Amino acid sequence: MSTISENLIHCVKTSIHPPKRLLYGPGPSQVYPRIYSAMAQPIVGHLDPYFFQVSQGVQKGLREVFGTANELTMPISATGSGGMEAAVSNFIEPGTKLALFVGGFFAERIGEMAKRHGAEIVRLEKPWGEAASDDEAAEFIRRERPQVVAFVQAETSTGVFQQSKALCTAAHEVDAIVIADCVTSLGAMPVDVDANGIDVAYSCTQKGLSSPPGLSPMTISPRAQERLRQRKQANRSWYFDLTLIQDYLSVSHRYHHTASATLFYALHESLAIIEEEGLVLRQQRHLRAHQRFVAGIERLGLTMHVAEGHRIWNLNTPRVPDGVNDAKVRAYLLEKHGIEIAGGFGPLAGKIFRIGIMGPLATDDGVDRFLAKFDEAMKESR
Numbered sequence: 001m002s003t004i005s006e007n008l009i010h011c012v013k014t015s016i017h018p019p020k021r022l023l024y025g026p027g028p029s030q031v032y033p034r035i036y037s038a039m040a041q042p043i044v045g046h047l048d049p050y051f052f053q054v055s056q057g058v059q060k061g062l063r064e065v066f067g068t069a070n071e072l073t074m075p076i077s078a079t080g081s082g083g084m085e086a087a088v089s090n091f092i093e094p095g096t097k098l099a100l101f102v103g104g105f106f107a108e109r110i111g112e113m114a115k116r117h118g119a120e121i122v123r124l125e126k127p128w129g130e131a132a133s134d135d136e137a138a139e140f141i142r143r144e145r146p147q148v149v150a151f152v153q154a155e156t157s158t159g160v161f162q163q164s165k166a167l168c169t170a171a172h173e174v175d176a177i178v179i180a181d182c183v184t185s186l187g188a189m190p191v192d193v194d195a196n197g198i199d200v201a202y203s204c205t206q207k208g209l210s211s212p213p214g215l216s217p218m219t220i221s222p223r224a225q226e227r228l229r230q231r232k233q234a235n236r237s238w239y240f241d242l243t244l245i246q247d248y249l250s251v252s253h254r255y256h257h258t259a260s261a262t263l264f265y266a267l268h269e270s271l272a273i274i275e276e277e278g279l280v281l282r283q284q285r286h287l288r289a290h291q292r293f294v295a296g297i298e299r300l301g302l303t304m305h306v307a308e309g310h311r312i313w314n315l316n317t318p319r320v321p322d323g324v325n326d327a328k329v330r331a332y333l334l335e336k337h338g339i340e341i342a343g344g345f346g347p348l349a350g351k352i353f354r355i356g357i358m359g360p361l362a363t364d365d366g367v368d369r370f371l372a373k374f375d376e377a378m379k380e381s382r
């Protein structure tokens with residue numbers, strides 16, 4: 001019989017051989033091979049001039065995909081939830097009034113964080129799968145007169161895309177700043193930070209940008225920066241204090257934390273891939289793949305959970321048909337074909353599939369091959 005320590009030695013002596021997966025879930029999404037090559041390059045120090053050169057390139061590329069001229073645009077060393085916590089902790093102080101649009105799991109997470117930072121929260125709730133209309137949004141904001149508004153642009157738990165121009169206009173009328181969760185939309189759909197009037201947006205690298213997880217791109221408008229300067233107390237979170245991170249990445253280059261050169265290389269490569277294809281062309285490719293997916297899934301007899309016109313392009317949520325066990329379908333796809341998709345959770349557990357068609361998989365072929373395997377899995381799981 002082997003002892004625990006013998007097992008440990010066995011573990012670390014064996015090199016890893018991850019299975020080859022096709023990532024058709026809500027994220028992480030399939031990574032372009034070029035990005036893995038970039039990640040295999042030697043690291044440099046987090047204060048090396050080369051690191052800041054890469055960081056400058058990343059900041060420039062991020063302005064492009066966010067659709068913004070905001071000077072303060074940079075990746076935070078954290079996943080999407082870290083970007084969320086950075087947005088919440090910098091712009092919410094005890095007693096700050098937050099108007100929160102809720103219609104899914106990730107909006108609830110914003111609320112949970114805001115509560116911990118002492119926000120006074122008012123909510124506009126929609127059923128999971130519906131967006132707030134322009135009129136509802138504007139009326140809610142004019143009635144509540146909050147200091148901060150927060151919404152999820154692409155609610156990955158339901159498949160809803162929330163339009164935000166009217167929402168942002170109403171927020172600015174009452175002098176509120178707007179925080180947008182663009183975690184799933186960035187890189188695959190038009191986020192249009194400046195055109196919409198979004199003040200603070202955060203995202204992640206492993207969804208619409210098709211890079212590995214680990215960084216959270218953020219952008220902050222001049223209005224929001226002014227709000228930061230007016231804070232009465234320093235951010236309770238030292239790690240996510242945007243003024244300190246900005247100082248490290250842009251201004252004095254003074255040490256704040258050891259940023260991962262590897263993850264910056266990956267994001268840089270992912271932004272280079274987007275620039276080469278053209279951002280608009282890439283977004284249109286995602287829209288075409290989405291339309292092809294919807295047509296195909298409807299031919300298989302399934303219906304989409306979200307009404308047309310409110311759907312996220314790169315994350316589809318068809319309903320699970322009666323008599324189908326969604327866990328069995330997912331297990332079959334993973335075991336037989338190495339394909340990952342996800343199910344619903346909360347009120348949508350067992351009711352929807354969550355199928356990401358993003359990055360290198362957002363092609364005619366990527367959709368058709370998926371649908372063929374999915375059809376097979378559905379038949380096997382009845």
Ligand SMILES: *Cc1c(COP(=O)(O)O)cnc(C)c1O
Nearest residue numbers: 079080081106154156183184204
């Ligand atoms: C995935 C996701 C998050 C959380 O991101 P992590 O990288 O998992 O921390 C937040 N908001 C939305 C809308 C997401 O889809």
